[in-house]
Amino acid sequence: MSEGAATYRVARGTRASRYGALVAIAGLAVLISLPFWGGRADMRTIVEIAYYLALAQLWNLLAGYAGLVSVGQQAFLGLGGYALFVFAMNAGVHPIAAIPLAGIAAALFAVPTAFIVFRLRGAYFAIGTWVVAEVYMLSFAQVSALGGGSGMSLPAAVVKGIAAGRMWRETAIYWTGIAIAVGAIALVYLLLRSRHGLALTAIRDSEEASSSLGVDNFRTKIWVYIVAAFGTGMVGALVFLTKLRISPEAGFNVVDWTANVIFIVVIGGIGTIEGPIVGVIVFFVLRELLADFGSWYLIVLGGIAVLMMLRAPQGVWGLIAERFDIRFFPVQRRLVFDPASFRFVADDREEDKRDR
Amino acid sequence: MEWLDAIIQGVLLGGLYALFATGLSLIFGVMRLVNIAHGDLIVLAAFLGLAMVNGTGVHPLISLVVIVPVMAAIGYALQRGILNLTLGRDILPPLLVTFGLSIIIQNVLLEVFSADTQRLKAGALETASIAIGEQIAIGWFPLIVFLSAVGVIAALQLVLFRTRLGTAFRATSDDHETAALMGIDNRHVFALAMALALAVVALAGTFMAIRTNFSPAIGPARLLYAFEAVIIGGLGSLWGTLAGGVILGVAQAIGAKFHPGGQILAGHVAFLIVLVLRPNGLFPRTRDR
Amino acid sequence: MSGTPETVLATHELTAFYGDFQALFGIDVHVGRGETVAIIGANGAGKSTFLRSVVGQLPSEREQVTHEGKPIGHLQAHEIVRRGIALVPEGRLLFPSLSVEENLRLGAYGKRAGPWKIERVHELFPVLRERRATPGTALSGGEQQMCAIGRALMSNPTLLLCDELSLGLAPVIIRQIYAVLPVIVSEGTTIVVVEQDINQALDVADRVYCFQEGRVSLQGRPDDLSREDVATAYFGV
Numbered sequence: 001m002s003e004g005a006a007t008y009r010v011a012r013g014t015r016a017s018r019y020g021a022l023v024a025i026a027g028l029a030v031l032i033s034l035p036f037w038g039g040r041a042d043m044r045t046i047v048e049i050a051y052y053l054a055l056a057q058l059w060n061l062l063a064g065y066a067g068l069v070s071v072g073q074q075a076f077l078g079l080g081g082y083a084l085f086v087f088a089m090n091a092g093v094h095p096i097a098a099i100p101l102a103g104i105a106a107a108l109f110a111v112p113t114a115f116i117v118f119r120l121r122g123a124y125f126a127i128g129t130w131v132v133a134e135v136y137m138l139s140f141a142q143v144s145a146l147g148g149g150s151g152m153s154l155p156a157a158v159v160k161g162i163a164a165g166r167m168w169r170e171t172a173i174y175w176t177g178i179a180i181a182v183g184a185i186a187l188v189y190l191l192l193r194s195r196h197g198l199a200l201t202a203i204r205d206s207e208e209a210s211s212s213l214g215v216d217n218f219r220t221k222i223w224v225y226i227v228a229a230f231g232t233g234m235v236g237a238l239v240f241l242t243k244l245r246i247s248p249e250a251g252f253n254v255v256d257w258t259a260n261v262i263f264i265v266v267i268g269g270i271g272t273i274e275g276p277i278v279g280v281i282v283f284f285v286l287r288e289l290l291a292d293f294g295s296w297y298l299i300v301l302g303g304i305a306v307l308m309m310l311r312a313p314q315g316v317w318g319l320i321a322e323r324f325d326i327r328f329f330p331v332q333r334r335l336v337f338d339p340a341s342f343r344f345v346a347d348d349r350e351e352d353k354r355d356r
Numbered sequence: 357m358e359w360l361d362a363i364i365q366g367v368l369l370g371g372l373y374a375l376f377a378t379g380l381s382l383i384f385g386v387m388r389l390v391n392i393a394h395g396d397l398i399v400l401a402a403f404l405g406l407a408m409v410n411g412t413g414v415h416p417l418i419s420l421v422v423i424v425p426v427m428a429a430i431g432y433a434l435q436r437g438i439l440n441l442t443l444g445r446d447i448l449p450p451l452l453v454t455f456g457l458s459i460i461i462q463n464v465l466l467e468v469f470s471a472d473t474q475r476l477k478a479g480a481l482e483t484a485s486i487a488i489g490e491q492i493a494i495g496w497f498p499l500i501v502f503l504s505a506v507g508v509i510a511a512l513q514l515v516l517f518r519t520r521l522g523t524a525f526r527a528t529s530d531d532h533e534t535a536a537l538m539g540i541d542n543r544h545v546f547a548l549a550m551a552l553a554l555a556v557v558a559l560a561g562t563f564m565a566i567r568t569n570f571s572p573a574i575g576p577a578r579l580l581y582a583f584e585a586v587i588i589g590g591l592g593s594l595w596g597t598l599a600g601g602v603i604l605g606v607a608q609a610i611g612a613k614f615h616p617g618g619q620i621l622a623g624h625v626a627f628l629i630v631l632v633l634r635p636n637g638l639f640p641r642t643r644d645r
Numbered sequence: 646m647s648g649t650p651e652t653v654l655a656t657h658e659l660t661a662f663y664g665d666f667q668a669l670f671g672i673d674v675h676v677g678r679g680e681t682v683a684i685i686g687a688n689g690a691g692k693s694t695f696l697r698s699v700v701g702q703l704p705s706e707r708e709q710v711t712h713e714g715k716p717i718g719h720l721q722a723h724e725i726v727r728r729g730i731a732l733v734p735e736g737r738l739l740f741p742s743l744s745v746e747e748n749l750r751l752g753a754y755g756k757r758a759g760p761w762k763i764e765r766v767h768e769l770f771p772v773l774r775e776r777r778a779t780p781g782t783a784l785s786g787g788e789q790q791m792c793a794i795g796r797a798l799m800s801n802p803t804l805l806l807c808d809e810l811s812l813g814l815a816p817v818i819i820r821q822i823y824a825v826l827p828v829i830v831s832e833g834t835t836i837v838v839v840e841q842d843i844n845q846a847l848d849v850a851d852r853v854y855c856f857q858e859g860r861v862s863l864q865g866r867p868d869d870l871s872r873e874d875v876a877t878a879y880f881g882v
Contacts, residue, residue, distance in 0.1 A: 069451050071392070116628055119635040120587075122447045123390030127583045128631070131624055134580060138621040149617075254576065259459050266452055295463040302463070306456035309449050310441050523747050524754065530740040533702060536722035537732050539755030539800060 020328035031178055035171040043170060047177035047242055049284055051235045054184035055257065056264045056276035058231045061188050063262075064271035065200040066224040069122075072129025074258050075113065075136045076106040076229040078251030080236025082146060085246055088158045095154075095162050096176055099237040106233020109136075110226045118222065130254065137252035151247025159244060173242055180238055184231055188273055189329055191227070196220060255298070263305040269315025273329035278317040357491040362609045364492060370585075370605030371502030372567065374598040375560035376578050377585035378508060379553030381597045384586070386525045386549040387443060387532075392454040395579030396461040397554060401427050401561025402570050403465055406474055416476040416566055424558040431554030435547040443546070458575065465572035476565040501563045505601070508556055509594045515552070516594075525549060577620070584627040590637030599638060603630075651678040652714070653804050653835045654699065654730075659709045659718075661691070661698045661859075668694040670859045676804070681826060681836045683850035685843055687879060690856040692839040693735055696806045700732045701725045712804070727755040731802035735809045735839075737793040739781030745792055746777040752799030759801025760832045766795040769825055787818035794822070798829065805829060807838045811845055823849055843875060857881050 035043060055073070062068040083102035087093040093101060113132050120128040141149040162169045191197055199220050236257075240246045250256075260283065268279020283301070290297040312319055321327060380394050391397075401423060408419045438457075442449035484496040516522035524545050528535040532542045564570060564578070581604060588603050589596030604623050611622020630638065654676040661669040669691050676682050684692050697703045699710055701722040710718040717725055731752075739748050749763055767774040770791040776784060781792055790810060797805055811819040819842075826836055826849055840846035846853060847867040855863040855878035863870065863878030 063448065067447075069448060071455065116631060119631055123451050124583075124587065126451055127390065127392070127580065128587075130576070131580055131584065131627060134577075135621065135624045135628065138617075138624070142615075142617060142621070255459070259455070262452060262455060266456075270448065295466045299460050299463045299467075302456040302459040306438070306453050306460070309453050309456070310438070313449060520750075520754070523743060523751050526742045526747075527740045527751055530742050531738060533722075534734060534738045534740070535751075536702075537700060537726055537734065538751050538796070539723050539726040540751075541721075541723045 016326040017328055032175065035174055040170060043174045047174055049280055050177035050181035051238055052261065052264060052283065053181045053276060053280045054231065054235050055261045056280055057184040057188050058228045059261045060265045060270060060276050061224060062228050064265065065192065066221050067203055068221055068225060069126045070129040071126045071258055072133035073232050074252045074254050075133035076110065076232040077236035077239065077257045078136060079106045079109050080233030081240035081246045081251045082140060083233065084237035084240055085152065085154060089155065095158060095241055096172055099176060099234050102237035103230040103234035106236065107226050107230035110229030114222050114225050133252055137248045141248040149248060151245060151250065153245045177238060180234055185273060187231065263301050266305045267308050267316060269317035272317055275315050275317040282316060361492045362613050363606055364494065366606035366609030367602050368498035368502045369609060370602030371505040372560065372563055373581050373585045373604050374505040374601030375508065375556060375563065376582035377597045377601055378512065378594065379556045380582045381586045381594060382512065383549055383553045385592050386529050387546045389439065389443065389450050392451065392579060393458040393461055394582055395577065396458045396575030397557050398561040398564060398578045399465065399570060399572060399575040400461055401558045402565035403469055405476055405562045405565055409476055416478050416562055420559065420562055423562060424555050427558035428551040428555040431550040432547045435550035436543060439550065440543045440546055462572050462575055469572060471571055473569040473571045475569050476562065478566045482566065497566065504559065505598060508559065509598050512594055521548065584623065587637055588627060588630045590640035593639045596637060596639030652676065653678050655711045657709055659698060659705060661694050661703050661705065668859055669698065672861055674854055676835060676837055678835055679830065680851045681830060681849055683846035683853045684837065684839045684856060685846045685853060685879065686856035691859040692856050693808055696732060696808050696839055699806065700730060726800055727757065729757060729803040731797035731800045731805050733793045733797045733807040733810065735812065737789040739789055739792055741780060741782040743781055744778050745773055745781055745784065748781045748792055749773065749795050749799055752796035755800055757801040761798040761801050766798055769828060770795055787814050790814065790822055802834060804835045807836065809839060809841065811840065811842050819845065843879065855879055
């Protein structure tokens, strides 16, 4: 009897998420202060980690949540990179300010791209996105104003315009990198906690069921695709602001900007926010360990990803979460038995209380 | 005349693309699997041919006697050992596993054979041609490749529609659960389909290696050509795949006439135009995906 | 129990699950050679699940299902068919890419020896000869059911399982289809039919099992069962 009277509430926070938030804030403070006590090489590595983390979050949003397995995100990365060069060199925009503009440029290109690739589904969508990325690469190689096939460098005057002195330039880029990584995580987290998040989870779990429940899959997917392009474009701008040189080969490179990212997400755990974070750590540790072995590095990474997909598709994070039942980013709504409401109801029924 | 020549060369090139695409089309048809490592398997076949020709000194076309069954065996083992584990309702596992395999094959080839470009030497066959009029010459080898593509597709059609195995392929494609009720071992049938697909890949890889320079890195581009031929032709139709390959080859040949760097771009653009105007391809059969 | 000495099919405490959902709770069924056994029960009682477990479409433990005395619970569907158990699935499930004749011939994929050849199936259902070249799914519902039965017979089963033969068919067609069951039995085949139509089931069966919520709620010979018993076992009231 009392069971029926007890109420449940919808909860999203977990204890791990509250402690996790404190640890994350402390860690972030350490990272932000790093330019004042760390080395330049560390800063460079952390920027690289930051942009891979952002790319992994965005790809996970596409593939892990919206069911859009893109193998062509390098299209938007390259577009973002080229957009940065155009804005900074030809329009005189401050390079840091050009980063969000590059994201918008990538998003604008994503609209007609989506018009084409959304005609394909599932695995065919994947290869279709790759074809489009190749088209972008081959097209940019034809534009002599952008350096054609050999690409171009960011002029020294533009680089100097970022900030006075090398230390501040590198710090500005470093902070931008941290901001983009945090921003990507926040974007995915907030998107999943929003009304759209439920729709996305529904799509991931069952496309047919969610469309029969009135979730407009197509619109939601298009929006996710454009948002991911925006983020990827910003990352592209950041990447080539650190490299100072862009070419079609480098900008639209499928191994650098898609294969690595896919491996990160698969190894870390697809369909969770924690997964890409764990994956990035594994990725950089492996890269350090296998630095002297040339292409064996990619063979090992690919092998691990294949094995994970076959034996533990939930990824390293999935294994950890199953073992210890922790979640740092509580995006799912969980039914929690509410003891307060139970007592309130049970007070009227003394005998029920005694039975327990 | 120059244009006519470009079109004829494009049609013949399309035969090679059709051979690239046939295996992809077949395995999609039977088990709805899209193999991202397909292009790298073509390149693997080319390198196996290279190793054998260099090692034994046989003519590349003779090496096919070994390379075709070897690739078929690799296909059977690959499907049985790995890819069968990925099949199910979720599209992610097959996609990501074959993507991983693609990167692995590329880099293993890179370690073993280096990044140098290679070519299979086929002697007089490379340059022999039939002159038609003053400006047009049809190379014997491209013609052989094209006729092989027609022959392979005709043979596969016979297998699909005239044999017990072909009936099993089509039944499994329709509904693999019910096919099992007929006594069909899906894992075995899928592995046979992959073996057949990679036998064709062996032929395609060897022909490619005679026709053009190759290196470990060119697999993904072959995958894209194969994919485009399949989609242009329409899913599930092997003759459509041949037509798709020809359209792609002609588009590339015409693109190259306009602009030296325009060959590959023109092929991709032709594909995108077909995709926008006829999303199901020109000769669709299956309506899936 | 069954009165017939030789048991063709037996299940022992058979359970079945769809994910976390348990659909069968310890089913014991015995089918003797030459018998026609009907399984009745309301929607969701577990009848189809039972057949799917027997043919290996749902996993079960090795000893939970035995065929002619040998455990088959651990085998996969294609292995079980090759041992002589055929299923006529609910909804017929003909292969749309295959012609009627190809559908039938595919039934013989396992190459078991026996009385059923395509000519014999054509004798049983002459319409399948007339329409041999049409795609299986272009047939009418009744013809599709005949093709599905013929396809199952082509594997020369010792045990034929039929799931909802009458579903969606006109009464005259249902009578036509049920009329061939005795012919099939006369060839030495044992039959289990799952049926929602109680009268049809009681007419044709030597013995009846009634399922209710994943358990056997009643069993016996049709003559020994009262209408009240059946109604109680069927509806659980």
